[in-house]
Amino acid sequence: MIRIALLGFGSVGRGIARAILAKNLEITVTGLADSRSGIIDAGGIDLAAALARKGNGGPCGSPGVSPADVVAKAEYDVLVEVTPTNVETAEPALGHIRGALRRHKHVVTSNKGPIALAYPELRDQAAANGVLLKYEATVCGAIPLIHAIREGLAGNTISRLYGVFNGTCNYILTRMAEDSLTYEQALAEARELGYAEADPTYDVEGIDAAIKLVILANTVLDMQTALDDVERTGITLLTPDALRLAEDQDCTIRLIGEIVPEAGVLRVSPRIVAKAHPLVVEGTLNAVTVETDLAGDLTFIGKGAGSTETASAVIGDLLYIHDRYVQGS
Amino acid sequence: MKLEMKDQPGQLVAALQPISAVGGNIIAVIHQRETSTTAETLDVQIVLELPEGRLENLLELLREQGVSVVRIGEERLLYECTLIVIGHLMHTDLSDTVDRIDRTGSAEVTELSLAMPAINSPSSARIIIRSTTRAEMKKAIRILRDVAGQKNLLIIEPLEDA
Numbered sequence: 001m002i003r004i005a006l007l008g009f010g011s012v013g014r015g016i017a018r019a020i021l022a023k024n025l026e027i028t029v030t031g032l033a034d035s036r037s038g039i040i041d042a043g044g045i046d047l048a049a050a051l052a053r054k055g056n057g058g059p060c061g062s063p064g065v066s067p068a069d070v071v072a073k074a075e076y077d078v079l080v081e082v083t084p085t086n087v088e089t090a091e092p093a094l095g096h097i098r099g100a101l102r103r104h105k106h107v108v109t110s111n112k113g114p115i116a117l118a119y120p121e122l123r124d125q126a127a128a129n130g131v132l133l134k135y136e137a138t139v140c141g142a143i144p145l146i147h148a149i150r151e152g153l154a155g156n157t158i159s160r161l162y163g164v165f166n167g168t169c170n171y172i173l174t175r176m177a178e179d180s181l182t183y184e185q186a187l188a189e190a191r192e193l194g195y196a197e198a199d200p201t202y203d204v205e206g207i208d209a210a211i212k213l214v215i216l217a218n219t220v221l222d223m224q225t226a227l228d229d230v231e232r233t234g235i236t237l238l239t240p241d242a243l244r245l246a247e248d249q250d251c252t253i254r255l256i257g258e259i260v261p262e263a264g265v266l267r268v269s270p271r272i273v274a275k276a277h278p279l280v281v282e283g284t285l286n287a288v289t290v291e292t293d294l295a296g297d298l299t300f301i302g303k304g305a306g307s308t309e310t311a312s313a314v315i316g317d318l319l320y321i322h323d324r325y326v327q328g329s
Numbered sequence: 330m331k332l333e334m335k336d337q338p339g340q341l342v343a344a345l346q347p348i349s350a351v352g353g354n355i356i357a358v359i360h361q362r363e364t365s366t367t368a369e370t371l372d373v374q375i376v377l378e379l380p381e382g383r384l385e386n387l388l389e390l391l392r393e394q395g396v397s398v399v400r401i402g403e404e405r406l407l408y409e410c411t412l413i414v415i416g417h418l419m420h421t422d423l424s425d426t427v428d429r430i431d432r433t434g435s436a437e438v439t440e441l442s443l444a445m446p447a448i449n450s451p452s453s454a455r456i457i458i459r460s461t462t463r464a465e466m467k468k469a470i471r472i473l474r475d476v477a478g479q480k481n482l483l484i485i486e487p488l489e490d491a
Contacts, residue, residue, distance in 0.1 A: 162488070237483045241444035241453035242413045246485075248442070248455070249411060256488060272413060272487040279488070 005031030015311030031074030038065030167284030
């Protein structure tokens, strides 16, 4: 049995709650908070009831209980931080994570802000307190990329890592290529389907992909980078003509994030890619190729976003901690 | 390149061996007796690809074999890179954009396909650059990036290098 405090009850938080209810994962939620309310219950929170309250448009718990209260007062083994990303300050998630680490609690997060902005500090704090900080869900949703690089490819030197890190852009480019839609038409369609936000800047200007590169560079590639180090071009100026000109040569255009560790290159830009290339995936999928010295090239393809898919990455991290640290507690 | 060698058995093989020794790739060997040559020597033309910087090495090895190089032909543009450019290409002097790459002498724009949309909307073009070496290709792409910065054009580069 592992006890968690869950901060954030949006798409990812509810995905985690539903998975816990649906499967026998031996996870008990003893603290829960959204932006307006919270619950602390050492005996285990009734997740079905919390989901029902949220589904009716209400808060998940009592207005008097804040996320900070849950971090500081609930009895849990792991803090699960799945609140929305803030790329400027990483708050309030950064404060929540620091608070949990101070209490010698493990942390699992899907929140890109704290990992992109403060990884070295958080890693050192976790190590000093003998706990783990896991963040698989921050990069490419369901694809266990960080685990694969850190564990499965341990001992390899990575010469290049590149791929499709943003499903929204990939959907837009897929549609522009398929049906000669303009960028504006494809974006409107993506919005209708819920793949793009009302303000799509974060996705279409390549910021989301750039943050994922920074996270990978700083956590598994031993680099020290910040968002400003990423050379970044979005997809907003792409034309149907450009996609057709690529198509004439059996190629297409994809927004590619690329890291070349030795050259210090971090880059997000639209690139011409042969249609037969494994990175050319359809719709909202993500795909990442890792070039290594021992294992050769590996390409990972999967769902980069979504409630259940992101929950999968969080649960993977939780059970990793459970198997190594919390057993028998 | 055009070689001159003794007209004796084994000479042609001796002349070709150094090419593979320096990592070259023979594309064609043209061997015909010409009236202009003296009876003792034979002219052979060879078309080959060589890794960068190996030409001097090859010439030295050939000299050691007693083969003299009569003529070295022009270097061919072996590297190719396709890019797409988006922006106000005509208003920003497309021929100047092309010319800036051609002016390098070692890389040139060999193909250009231009899509002309409605007036005042940005146009898109696919250009193919060829160059003698990989380093020259990198230089040409750097020039194109600079030009794109000045003229506010979007360059879409290929995922893989030339």
